[in-house]
Amino acid sequence: MTSPEPSSAGNFVREIVAQDLQAGKHGGGVVTRFPPEPNGYLHIGHAKSICLNFGIAREFGGICHLRFDDTNPTKEEVEYVEAIQDDVRWLGFDWGDKMFYASDYFARLYQYAVHLITQGKAYVDSLSADEMRAYRGTLTEPGKASPHRTRSVADNLDLFARMKAGEFPDGTHVLRAKIDMASPNINLRDPVLYRIRHAAHHRTGEQWSLYPTYDYAHPLSDAIEGITHSICTLEFEDHRPLYDWVVEQAGAPCHPRQIEFARLNLTFTVMSKRKLLELVEQGHVAGWDDPRLPTLKGLRRRGYTPEAIRAFCEHIGVAKRDGIVEMALLEHFIREDLNRRALRVMAVLRPIKVVIDNYPEGQVEQLEAVNNPEDPGAGTRLVPFSRILYIEQEDFREVPPPKYFRLTPGREVRLRYAYIVTCVGVVKDPATGEVVEVHCTYDPETRSGGPQAQRKVKSTIHWVSAAHALPAEVRLYEALFSKADPGDVAEGREYTANLNPHSLERLTGCVVEPSLADAPSGSRYQFERQGYFCVDPDRAAGGLVFNRTVPLRDSWVKIEKARQDG
RNA sequence: UGGGGGAUCGUCUAGUGGUAGGACGUCAGACUCUGGAUCUGACUACCUAGGUUCGAAUCCUAGUCCCCCAGCCA
Numbered sequence: 001m002t003s004p005e006p007s008s009a010g011n012f013v014r015e016i017v018a019q020d021l022q023a024g025k026h027g028g029g030v031v032t033r034f035p036p037e038p039n040g041y042l043h044i045g046h047a048k049s050i051c052l053n054f055g056i057a058r059e060f061g062g063i064c065h066l067r068f069d070d071t072n073p074t075k076e077e078v079e080y081v082e083a084i085q086d087d088v089r090w091l092g093f094d095w096g097d098k099m100f101y102a103s104d105y106f107a108r109l110y111q112y113a114v115h116l117i118t119q120g121k122a123y124v125d126s127l128s129a130d131e132m133r134a135y136r137g138t139l140t141e142p143g144k145a146s147p148h149r150t151r152s153v154a155d156n157l158d159l160f161a162r163m164k165a166g167e168f169p170d171g172t173h174v175l176r177a178k179i180d181m182a183s184p185n186i187n188l189r190d191p192v193l194y195r196i197r198h199a200a201h202h203r204t205g206e207q208w209s210l211y212p213t214y215d216y217a218h219p220l221s222d223a224i225e226g227i228t229h230s231i232c233t234l235e236f237e238d239h240r241p242l243y244d245w246v247v248e249q250a251g252a253p254c255h256p257r258q259i260e261f262a263r264l265n266l267t268f269t270v271m272s273k274r275k276l277l278e279l280v281e282q283g284h285v286a287g288w289d290d291p292r293l294p295t296l297k298g299l300r301r302r303g304y305t306p307e308a309i310r311a312f313c314e315h316i317g318v319a320k321r322d323g324i325v326e327m328a329l330l331e332h333f334i335r336e337d338l339n340r341r342a343l344r345v346m347a348v349l350r351p352i353k354v355v356i357d358n359y360p361e362g363q364v365e366q367l368e369a370v371n372n373p374e375d376p377g378a379g380t381r382l383v384p385f386s387r388i389l390y391i392e393q394e395d396f397r398e399v400p401p402p403k404y405f406r407l408t409p410g411r412e413v414r415l416r417y418a419y420i421v422t423c424v425g426v427v428k429d430p431a432t433g434e435v436v437e438v439h440c441t442y443d444p445e446t447r448s449g450g451p452q453a454q455r456k457v458k459s460t461i462h463w464v465s466a467a468h469a470l471p472a473e474v475r476l477y478e479a480l481f482s483k484a485d486p487g488d489v490a491e492g493r494e495y496t497a498n499l500n501p502h503s504l505e506r507l508t509g510c511v512v513e514p515s516l517a518d519a520p521s522g523s524r525y526q527f528e529r530q531g532y533f534c535v536d537p538d539r540a541a542g543g544l545v546f547n548r549t550v551p552l553r554d555s556w557v558k559i560e561k562a563r564q565d566g
Numbered sequence: 567u568g569g570g571g572g573a574u575c576g577u578c579u580a581g582u583g584g585u586a587g588g589a590c591g592u593c594a595g596a597c598u599c600u601g602g603a604u605c606u607g608a609c610u611a612c613c614u615a616g617g618u619u620c621g622a623a624u625c626c627u628a629g630u631c632c633c634c635c636a637g638c639c640a
Contacts, residue, residue: 010580037640072639129638136636140568143636174638184569186636195638214640235634238570260571262633267577273640315589317579319572322633326577329590339603374603405601414599448599460599529600556601 011318013259017056017229020257026228027254030062033227034088035102035218037069038080038202040273041288041295042087044309044330045264051313052261053231054093065225066095070103071217073201081202083288087296092306102212102221103203109212109220110164112250113175113193117156121249122193123149124159125176132174135181136189142182143189149178163196166209170196177216179245187242191215219243223252230256233263234322264316265324268479269294270486270495284499285480291547292480292503302477303524303534303549308337327479331550338524338532338549343371343378346416346462347512347527347546349474351390353466356421358441359387364467367448369417381515385418388466390511395461396438398426403559405458407438414460416528420446462528469511472544475536476505516544524549 020026032053036046057064066088070076088095116122125148127135137143151159163173175194183189193216198209219242222230230243237260247255265271270279271294279285279293288295291302299309312333316325346369365385372378391407400408407413412422419442427437445452480486482500489497512527519525524534531551538545 035640039640069640075639125638132638133636138568138636142568171638176638186569189636192638197638211638213638218640234571236640238635240570262572315578319579321572323578326590329578332590335602344600344602370599373600403601416599418599420599453599457599459601462600526600526602529602531602552600552602554601559601 012320013052013229013231013261013318014056014059016257016259017060020228021060026257029228030057030060031065031226031228032057032062032231033065033067033222033225035067035069035221036084037072037075038077038084039072039075040080040277041083041297043271043276043293043295044266044299044312045271045294046087047091047296047309048264048313048316048318049231049233050088050091050093051310052318055314056229056231062228063098064093064095065098065100065227067100067102067221067225069214069218069221070101070201070203071212071214073197073199073211076202078202083297090300090306091296092310100221100225101203102217103201105217105221105224106204106208106212108224109217112220112252113160113212113216114157116177116193116250117160117175118153119249120153120178122156122175122177123151124156124163124173125149125190126173129171132192136186137181139186145181146176146190149181149190160194163194163210164208166198168196170198172196175210177242177245177249179242185238185241187215187239188245191242215239215242216246219246219256219258220250220252222256223247223250223254226254227256228254230258232258232260234260234320236260260320261318262320262322265322266294266330267324267327267484268481268486268500269327270481275495278496279480282496284496291475292477301536302547303338303532304334305337305341305524308334311337324485334532334550335553338526340374341372342524342526342532344369344373344526344528345513345516346383346464347472347474347510347516347525347530347533348390348392348462348464348469349476349507349510349527349530350393351464351509351511352393352396352438353436354389354391354421354438354440354463356387356389356419356440356442357424361387363387364465365418367417383417383513383515384465384468385415386465386467389415389463390466390469391415391438391461391463396423396435398435401560401563406461407440412457414446414457415442416460416462417448418463419443420452420455420457462530464511464513466511468514470514470516470544472510472512472516472546473538474507474510474533474546474548476507476548478503478505510546512544512546519544526552 034050034053054064125146127146174192176190179188181189194210196210240258243258289297289301366382367385368380369383396407407423409423412420414420421440421442423440425439426435429436480503481498483498486495486498519535521535521537532549533546536545536547
């Protein structure tokens with residue numbers, strides 16, 4: 001019997017946790033944490049970490065803390081703190097009352113530092129940043145000791161206290177761990193533990209004039225909270241010896257185990273906070289919630305569901321090798337989710353007028369349409385049909401290419417849920433020659449459910465009755481970048497050179513069926529034969545606005561593309 | 567050229583000395599009142615070279631390639 005487990009079932013992090021648990025380490029429990037720095041918005045890479053941390057805690061009957069790693073007041077803001085909580089909750093995770101801030105521990109961290117100094121394990125250095133860099137050595141040459149490395153414990157204690165008291169300007173002194181200036185691991189060449197920053201902190205205000213660094217605050221925050229497994233990304237692997245050093249030398253209450261995994265990369269987008277910030281600040285996108293961004297806020301506005309994102313995170317797995325996941329996989333999961341749940345409606349994005357010549361003028365029929373063929377419980381609705389309709393421009397071709405099954409002069413197609421119609425002529429703009437109106441006749445016997453309804457036609461197209469149509473704006477999104485790897489640029493050029501100029505297309509002349517009149521902001525639909533769309537919050541400003549979450553898979557575009565490519 | 571990691575289908579990921587599997591993707595077909603969904607089938611992989619072994623993705627040796635580290639960022 002084979003059980004189709006998700007590929008992440010056996011990921012190495014879970015294995016380590018299970019082994020530790022079996023070996024009775026860490027007191028036999030599991031406590032993880034998701035530790036964002038509140039200096040930006042969460043993106044789908046964070047979602048991977050959130051799912052991992054909360055998932056492992058849940059799986060092993062433990063808990064996961066939400067902790068803001070707010071040790072750098074110059075970059076952090078409450079705006080981000082709030083947005084992050086909102087995003088984690090939206091994703092579907094609950095930290096109960098376990099929400100913390102590294103800044104909660106500033107006083108204890110300070111005490112630990114005093115202890116370190118007393119033990120001769122830390123000292124105040126007064127080199128400038130440039131000097132310190134020079135003293136650090138290089139990747140291949142050892143560093144050398146700062147002249148202040150041998151300061152007495154008493155002097156260190158005094159200086160450190162005065163740093164705290166705010167006596168010195170920024171950059172004049174730091175507290176460094178006394179480890180090994182010749183270590184082949186540069187992180188161990190007396191790393192900085194505290195730096196002076198006369199800056200207002202979003203939580204502690206002006207209370208502190210010195211702030212701990214990540215390498216110091218993180219392991220101790222973990223230990224203070226009783227974290228058992230501190231899961232982080234690969235670039236912190238060389239920091240692990242330092243993490244362990246800090247925990248041991250400070251005499252922390254417990255020793256969490258740091259485990260590193262590969263961060264998520266996705267094709268056709270960027271994931272670094274720096275680049276995301278740039279895209280927002282330079283106006284390449286409209287904001288952190290721009291639907292083209294891989295931020296959770298962006299994906300949400302785009303119409304992604306938390307369920308789809310979680311399923312994606314489960315299936316990409318967790319490993320140590322760095323790679324790049326295809327955007328197609330993310331799209332697969334949102335399609336899968338929405339196919340199951342989204343109500344179907346008819347919407348015409350690029351309308352062309354159709355007149356049913358033999359349909360009685362002024363007549364309106366209410367036709368029954370299925371809301372979701374994947375879910376009979378979703379019921380049916382009535383859609384009005386009349387003599388003048390709109391169909392999609394691309395559903396009519398005066399001269400059809402090979403394998404084109406849609407409307408074309410002399411050919412029959414079915415109008416979804418309505419009648420089989422035959423194209424009998426067109427009206428052209430005398431100036432441009434462009435077809436502006438298509439004329440058809442319908443066969444009354446072929447109405448859905450009618451005597452001739454079973455007649456085979458090559459295709460079924462969607463439509464909206466002109467008299468009943470609701471106007472709408474529709475925003476079509478494509479990948480933000482036109483290259484799978486946005487960083488793949490010519491020498492001297494920036495990744496922004498790969499921005500896709502067609503990433504957003506606004507269509508303003510769209511028409512949708514009347515059932516959408518009261519569609520609430522955020523609601524999701526499948527526009528039949530086209531894709532999944534959701535109502536944008538901008539609809540509040542007046543008319544209906546839809547975002548395309550993802551198009552339906554389309555074998556016709558493949559045929560066309562293959563033909564064009566020759 | 568110091569240190570730390572990593573190499574399995576196009577992509578992600580299983581495998582822990584015993585038939586290299588799954589998912590996405592791609593291609594072909596069936597079905598279809600969505601060219602959707604669904605269903606079939608096909609596709610393609612162990613970085614290289616040696617060695618150990620009845621048997622190696624897995625163990626050993628030597629290479630190769632990729633990623634990370636010289637912030638008072640995280």
